[in-house]
Amino acid sequence: MSSRVIVIGGGAAGASAAARARRMDPEAEVTLIERTGMITHAPCGIPFAISGLVQSYRMLRTYSPERFASERRIRVLTNATVTSIDVDGKRVEVSLGDGRTEKLSWDSLVIATGAKPLIPRGLEGVEEARPVLLRHPEDVVEAQRRLSGASKVAVLGGGYIGVEAAEALIDLGKKVTLYEMMDRLLPTAIDGDVSRVLEESVRRAGVDLRLGQPVRALRRRSDGIAVITDAGEEVFDEVVMGLGVRANADLAVSAGVKLGATGAVETDEFMRTNLEGVFAAGDLVEKHHLLLGKRVWIPLAPAANKEGQVAGANAVVPGSLKMRGIVGTAVTKFRNTYVARTGLSETEARANGFNVESTLIKARTKAGYYPGGVEVTVKMVAQSGSGRLLGVQVVGDDPVVAGYADVAATAITAGFTIEDLFFTDIGYMPATAPVWHPLIVAARTLSGGRF
């Protein structure tokens, strides 16, 4: 009998898992079950659909369910919710969109239920105030409807979601106030000295930044929604939630899947959970951090896709593919200011017991004489003594800075020292980089005159 693979969740990880299982085993019966009407959807594109830069939320998917199903010979159930997982009987119960219920049997199960918006325990009144949530592309329609009549909008949270939401709202001509509990933007991703550069760009665009101001409560008022902080309250037409996400693990837990210390699902490198035949992949699961040597929870799409691929491969050919660790590479932007980071920030490195040295330099993206170059800020962190490269943060008004982080991510994965990086044969032409590439300059500066 052919192998039966059921994948729960049609996002990046789930769709990758289903596609990979199909590719590795042309005989397998593969079923993909998705709660919403979309699969292969890209939540990272939501802010750009809100602003109208991307014309419709429907564009935020790679495949229609029908095309994915027919091209890959995968049974795709949309608007279908898995109500229970019977691990001993190897069956799931699915509530279909039309009200019917179906029981499906599996030999391998991949759980890829992703993440859901985080609502901190200390924040009161969310249920009553109903702020705008941006998690699924289908949320875009409701968000646009509500925002269309709003002129004064608050964004809660200064992480990736908050910053990108603020960009979208500014592009829509709103008056935007952003609240962040910590004293800087992207507080878990970058150091304060790098945040300052981003904050300047955000403020210049007109965003009213309220840093170091935790929001205590939201309240519905006759004239809008009040945002309440220790400093008082202020009423907005709408409030957009950008407080981050948490693993959407309830279904997995109900089946007996074990969570790790981070609250996300723990898997091995084959993406196997503690349950026989049950895999998990994507924003739901912990990732192995190559520098920290421990499991962390950093839910981003590239790892989710690869985990899906690994889970799908092993679901049909056990042990065929191993997931590797991450180094925490991430990119965001606010208008034309791009921020990319990889490895550990100085804050993170110190918090994890590393003795570090760091430098922050300014350099240009092109040869000094070549028109169109911009100044970029590069922060580099290395381990004291060994000189091991631990992290790079870069911010500047040119998308090329994302590539700098990719180079650094590769170097960190390879265990490079800053001297190794300095001598790496990075390319040059006047129109694409200075002859001393900003990363090379940062490594040289960090060496303190050693090279």
Place this chain on the structure above:
Amino acid sequence: MSSRVIVIGGGAAGASAAARARRMDPEAEVTLIERTGMITHAPCGIPFAISGLVQSYRMLRTYSPERFASERRIRVLTNATVTSIDVDGKRVEVSLGDGRTEKLSWDSLVIATGAKPLIPRGLEGVEEARPVLLRHPEDVVEAQRRLSGASKVAVLGGGYIGVEAAEALIDLGKKVTLYEMMDRLLPTAIDGDVSRVLEESVRRAGVDLRLGQPVRALRRRSDGIAVITDAGEEVFDEVVMGLGVRANADLAVSAGVKLGATGAVETDEFMRTNLEGVFAAGDLVEKHHLLLGKRVWIPLAPAANKEGQVAGANAVVPGSLKMRGIVGTAVTKFRNTYVARTGLSETEARANGFNVESTLIKARTKAGYYPGGVEVTVKMVAQSGSGRLLGVQVVGDDPVVAGYADVAATAITAGFTIEDLFFTDIGYMPATAPVWHPLIVAARTLSGGRF
């Protein structure tokens, strides 16, 4: 007595050597001797000065001789030619710009005389026809004067210099014909299937490409300069030489410096030549190729700068810094089409005895739904069996492709397999890359379904 360091040649390598020697030894007497009136000059910018994109050839330098001299306390002699090197007596004889001659003693000598235009032995009539040469920024004035009255211009050579010269001439509104002996553009850098993409862009801009047409001779005619090939002759108003360069080693050879098999100066990793106390750096010297495990001659500015730094350091503190190998990273562009390459092309890998597999893919620079993305072509070459990454070539209408080569250069330097590269934590956001980065897609495709 303080250490005396003499550096011959004020380009990238020489200026780096002088600056590094000064930094490592505040007491050293450092003298930089330059044949022309410019130091820290950037020949890579010449095409952009010719076209007027860079306003003056004077911008093609980082420091004026005066500023370099005063800020770094280095004696700078410009318009000064070293006429002889006395190795036993550790002295050089310098013919100064004002007609005087001076003898200078050294404890360490760094020779950084760079490269000079290549005039192939099989090409007749060059002396008589006097084509336009583009080697030094000071050549720009003469080139612009001659080109100002020309409407029909031939470019000899389809390598980096020829392609960038053709761009400049097209930007100036000339009618341009480019002759290349081999059947493709950038024949020593990229494979034919990648050249095709560049050639399409070059042809679209109006350049008449004559591939596979070695030029046999140039002849001065009353109405211009005739370019003679096996197909016949054609007369142009001006001819621009872009046939590449060769090591400018005559002075070094006259002093007894040993050349390697490539015809460039052989050094060890400390940039020491065969002569005690004599270092060499820059376009003059051979480089160690990490993949080929042998010395090659690829004269490019980033390595030249680092070699200068290494030579300068060791000139004052012997054994203090080691040069590493290169992997052949290079970038060029024609208008908005950028070409970047690193490692070995398929042609090069096969010629060097590697069993290889390769793939050529098309991918986009941004998420499919995000505006402004363009299609790029990525060719990836790996060693059969081991899967070791050997080379990447990329071409596309966005400068970000240069960053792809940098990532690949880092991966190649680290000895990555294509599986290592696939699992590298490369960053993603819709505005900077697709979630499956083009390099990741290429690695996956090249795996033939293995991952």
